[in-house]
Amino acid sequence: MTTNNKWLTINEAHRLLESRQISSVELTRVYLERIEQIEPKVHAVVSVTGELALEQAQKADKRITGGEADSLTGIPVLIKDNMCTKGIRTTCSSKMLENFVPPYNATVVERLNDCDAVIVGKANMDEFAMGSSTENSAMFPTCNPWDLSRVPGGSSGGSASAVAAGEAVYALGSDTGGSIRQPAGFCSVVGLKPTYGRVSRYGLVAFASSLDQIGPLTQDVTDCALVLNAIAGDDSRDSTSVPHPVPDYTRCLSGDLKGLRLGVPREYFVEGMQAEVATAVRSAIGELEGLGASVDWDVTLPSTPYALAVYYIIAPSEASANLARYDGVKYGFSYEADSMWEAMQKTRQYGFGAEVKRRIMLGTYALSAGYYDAWYLKAQKVRTLIRQEFDKAFEKYDALLTPTSPTVPFKIGEKMDDPLQMYLSDVCTLPINIAGVPALSIPAGFADGLPIGMQIIGKPFSEETLLNIAYAFEQATDWQKKKPLI
Amino acid sequence: MKLSREEVLHIARLAKLGLDEAELSRFSEQLSNILGNFEVLQKVDTSGVSPTAQSVSLQNVLRDDEAAPSLPPGEILANAPREDEGCFRVRAVLE
Numbered sequence: 001m002t003t004n005n006k007w008l009t010i011n012e013a014h015r016l017l018e019s020r021q022i023s024s025v026e027l028t029r030v031y032l033e034r035i036e037q038i039e040p041k042v043h044a045v046v047s048v049t050g051e052l053a054l055e056q057a058q059k060a061d062k063r064i065t066g067g068e069a070d071s072l073t074g075i076p077v078l079i080k081d082n083m084c085t086k087g088i089r090t091t092c093s094s095k096m097l098e099n100f101v102p103p104y105n106a107t108v109v110e111r112l113n114d115c116d117a118v119i120v121g122k123a124n125m126d127e128f129a130m131g132s133s134t135e136n137s138a139m140f141p142t143c144n145p146w147d148l149s150r151v152p153g154g155s156s157g158g159s160a161s162a163v164a165a166g167e168a169v170y171a172l173g174s175d176t177g178g179s180i181r182q183p184a185g186f187c188s189v190v191g192l193k194p195t196y197g198r199v200s201r202y203g204l205v206a207f208a209s210s211l212d213q214i215g216p217l218t219q220d221v222t223d224c225a226l227v228l229n230a231i232a233g234d235d236s237r238d239s240t241s242v243p244h245p246v247p248d249y250t251r252c253l254s255g256d257l258k259g260l261r262l263g264v265p266r267e268y269f270v271e272g273m274q275a276e277v278a279t280a281v282r283s284a285i286g287e288l289e290g291l292g293a294s295v296d297w298d299v300t301l302p303s304t305p306y307a308l309a310v311y312y313i314i315a316p317s318e319a320s321a322n323l324a325r326y327d328g329v330k331y332g333f334s335y336e337a338d339s340m341w342e343a344m345q346k347t348r349q350y351g352f353g354a355e356v357k358r359r360i361m362l363g364t365y366a367l368s369a370g371y372y373d374a375w376y377l378k379a380q381k382v383r384t385l386i387r388q389e390f391d392k393a394f395e396k397y398d399a400l401l402t403p404t405s406p407t408v409p410f411k412i413g414e415k416m417d418d419p420l421q422m423y424l425s426d427v428c429t430l431p432i433n434i435a436g437v438p439a440l441s442i443p444a445g446f447a448d449g450l451p452i453g454m455q456i457i458g459k460p461f462s463e464e465t466l467l468n469i470a471y472a473f474e475q476a477t478d479w480q481k482k483k484p485l486i
Numbered sequence: 487m488k489l490s491r492e493e494v495l496h497i498a499r500l501a502k503l504g505l506d507e508a509e510l511s512r513f514s515e516q517l518s519n520i521l522g523n524f525e526v527l528q529k530v531d532t533s534g535v536s537p538t539a540q541s542v543s544l545q546n547v548l549r550d551d552e553a554a555p556s557l558p559p560g561e562i563l564a565n566a567p568r569e570d571e572g573c574f575r576v577r578a579v580l581e
Contacts, residue, residue, distance in 0.1 A: 103561040197542040210540040239547035240540065309524035320501060327502070330574055334567035340577035341502070349504030357503055361494070361517060364501040374528065380537030382530050387538055419516055420523060436541025460541075 007166040007483060010223040013075045017064050024057040024064065024074030028118050031076040035120065035167045041148055041486060042165050043140045044158040045121040046081045047089050053120045060116040071226045072115040078168035080159050081122040082129055083214065084203040085109050088119075092205050093137035094127045096326050096333045096351035106203020107238065108172060108214050108231045115230055120168055124158030127353045128323065129176055129207045131155050132425045133415065134183070136355045141412055144186060145484040146451055150409040153183030159217045160187040165486050170218045170227055174204055176211045177311050178404075178429025181441035184217055185404030185453020188443040188482065190224045190470065191217045195460045196436035197242035200235035208318035209240070211311075211433040220480050221442070221471040225249035228463060244461050252464035255472040257293040261397045262469075264297050267304035268402035268428050268455075276447035281403040284444040284454045284473065288401070291472050299400065301389045306382050307431040312423060313366050313379035314434070319356075320363030326351060358419060387435040394459035399469055402428050404441040404453030428455060438463050442470045443479035487522045489514055 008016070008027075016022045032050050039045055053076065060074030079085060082092045084102035086109075091097045105113065112119070126136035134142040134157025144152040145165040152161035156173030160183035163171050173180040175193035184191025192215045199214045206212065216227035228249045234241040264285060269278050289295045328334030328347035335346035352360070366375035393400060405428055415422040432439045437460055444454035454473075458466045474480055494514045498505050505513065559572055568575035 100565055103557050103564065196540075197544070236549060240542060240544065242542050242544065303530070306527060306530060309527045312520065313524060313527075324502075328567060329576055330562075331565035331567075338577070340579055342504075343577055344502045345504035348502055349506075349509075352503075354509075357505075357509070358513060358516060358520075360501050360503060361497050361513060362520065364497050365489075365493075365517070365521070368497065368500060375524075377537055378527050378530075378532065380539065381532035381535045382527055383538040384535050385530070385532065387541065420520055423520075 007219060008169060009219050010071060010075055010169055010226050013169055014069070014071050017074050018069055024060040024118060025054060027074065028053050028057040028076055028120065031120055031168060038165050038167055038486060042143050042145055042161050044124055044142050044162040044165070044167060045078065046091055046093060046124050046139055046158070048121040049088055049119055052088065053118050056116065056118045060118060063116050070115040072112065072117045072230055074116060074118060076118045076120045076168050077112060078121050078123045078159060078162045078171040079109065079119055080125055080156050080171070080173045082125060082174055082205040083109060083172060084205070085119065085122065088122065090122065091139070092128050093125045093139050094351070094353065095138045098333065100331055104203065107200035107235045109203065111231050123156070123162055123171055126155035126157070126355070128205070128356050129155040129174055129179055130319070130355050130359055132178065132182055132422055134158060135412065135416060136353055138353050143412070144409050145486045146188065146449065147409065149411055150450070151186065151412055153186035153409065155179040156217065157183045160184050160189055160191065163187070163189045163217050163219060164484055166483070170216060170223055172214060173217050174212060174214050175433065176208050177315060177433050178426040180215045180217060181429050181439060181453070181455060182405050182426060184441040186409040186451055188451035188479065189217050189219060190221055190440065190442055190480065191215065192224050192228065192440045192463070193432065193438060194228065194232065194463055195438040197240055198244070198438070198461065198463070199231050200238040200241045202235055202237040206322040208315040209322060210318060211315055221467055221474050222250060222253060225253060225467050247464060249464060249467055252468045253471040254468060255475050257288065257291045257469065257472050260293040260469070262288060262293045262295045263299035263393060263397035263400045264295065265299045265301045265304065265400055265402060267301055270406050270427055273403065273406035274408060274447070277403050277407060277452050280445035280447065280452045281454050285401050287476055288469065288473060291476055296397065299393060299397065301393060303382065303385045303389055304431055307386060307434055308423060308427055310379045310382050310386065310434055311430040312362065313375050314383065316359040316363030317366045317376050318363065320360045320367065323356070323360055355419070383434050386431055390435045390437055398465055400457040402455045402457065404428055404455040408447050408450035408452060432457055436460065438466060440466045440470055442473060445479060487518060487525060489518045489521070
């Protein structure tokens with residue numbers, strides 16, 4: 001359901017703050033109240049950081065009155081609970097880290113702090129970012145504000161639903177196989193996974209080191225560009241961050257698509273996908289054609305069907321290594337037992353949820369002696385093929401357009417019995433992480449009141465192109481203006 | 487494909503993951519099903535294709551070996567389940 005609930009964008013909030021029509025403390029109180037009001041229905045927030053938020057708001061107000069405000073100064077943000085926030089519990093929605101308080105800030109958090117942003121809380125997620133529905137959270141499932149009986153998507157389900165429901169002006173999420181884009185599509189917000197290496201992963205609790213990226217979830221494209229401006233850029237503490245210059249991403253938002261060559265890869269309109277989603281996305285692509293872009297409606301990326309297998313071998317393999325550190329020795333949940341090995345085994349048995357254990361086991365198997373070549377190495381080679389197909393496509397096209405997800409948000413509990421069914425909800429987003437290219441999901445319509453997202457994929461470091469295409473689409477339609485009645 | 491109970495126990499041992507009987511049988515079934523679906527990769531022609539480990543073209547990202555302050559021990563030990571004289575206390579590794 002939709003209303004004229006009009007939540008402030010970053011841009012609008014910034015103008016109100018700069019002109020002193022509202023103070024950051026007042027604005028922050030509005031959002032803290034909103035969180036209190038909405039949380040019993042949506043459950044998007046693991047930890048509300050009210051005290052910290054008001055302190056930061058006061059600091060922001062001083063900066064604003066001093067005339068030194070940044071675009072993000074004094075504006076409430078929610079941070080996905082897998083990004084370290086110094087002195088604030090960071091749980092990854094897992095029992096394993098339920099009481100873990102990081103002694104340092106993630107780089108992205110530092111960058112937001114440098115802007116004097118206001119952190120109102122830590123957002124719920126699938127445990128250790130493993131999932132597509134936020135149902136794997138060890139805390140509680142999050143409910144989609146558009147229909148509380150349905151999932152918000154995952155793993156950044158808390159971030160996406162909070163932005164949709166007006167619990168924060170924007171949020172940060174992370175994306176390993178679609179975890180920003182798919183929930184953005186399910187909640188009708190804008191979600192961007194930047195090029196691998198565009199944003200520092202320092203302080204992001206690692207899931208799959210060659211796939212993870214942090215990105216914004218916002219109400220519109222301009223806001224997305226503003227957040228990317230703040231968080232992008234290389235970092236000496238993340239050796240996979242790329243020293244590619246950071247432009248002002250708002251400068252590319254001309255809305256002019258003339259001469260742009262767009263392609264539609266047929267493999268993304270998967271067999272068995274929901275008909276209304278296919279129709280809505282094709283209609284959205286038609287809109288872009290009408291705005292002056294040339295569209296090739298039948299591009300082929302033949303290795304796409306293998307992306308599911310490639311991802312669900314590589315990601316769990318990397319996860320099995322990254323999650324080996326959770327042994328109850330230095331931090332986190334720790335089971336007391338007589339022997340060291342038993343203590344570790346039981347710590348991991350009781351500290352991790354089912355999906356996490358499943359993936360650790362998949363990864364351990366794929367990397368184990370006798371199986372490494374057939375599984376992990378093979379997947380890495382098919383990964384090369386997938387990347388090469390994208391590279392070739394980007395010689396002819398400036399961007400590729402696909403649905404973000406094959407269906408609208410599904411019911412809570414619907415896919416929990418069969419892990420493979422859950423994995424299939426990411427088929428449109430997985431190949432992008434495998435190739436390391438950037439992609440954005442933008443609201444593109446509704447089916448029976450449930451959100452549909454369109455995905456725009458670009459070549460490495462082409463975020464400006466993606467944002468501009470999304471901006472043009474946004475100006476010509478009004479999907480992003482609709483808000484859930486909640 | 488079917489993973490045997492022994493294979494699943496072996497994987498769990500490698501991963502230091504305790505499993506109860508219910509988990510053992512449930513995971514055996516689920517992992518067998520998942521891997522069975524992924525066997526399709528074996529059919530892909532990857533002759534002459536090198537593996538991709540990461541998607542950036544960076545190599546040997548190093549820094550100068552300069553000493554700099556690290557986190558204070560007190561902060562690092564703050565999350566320790568068991569702490570003793572500034573160390574993490576664990577069960578005996580060697581008998």
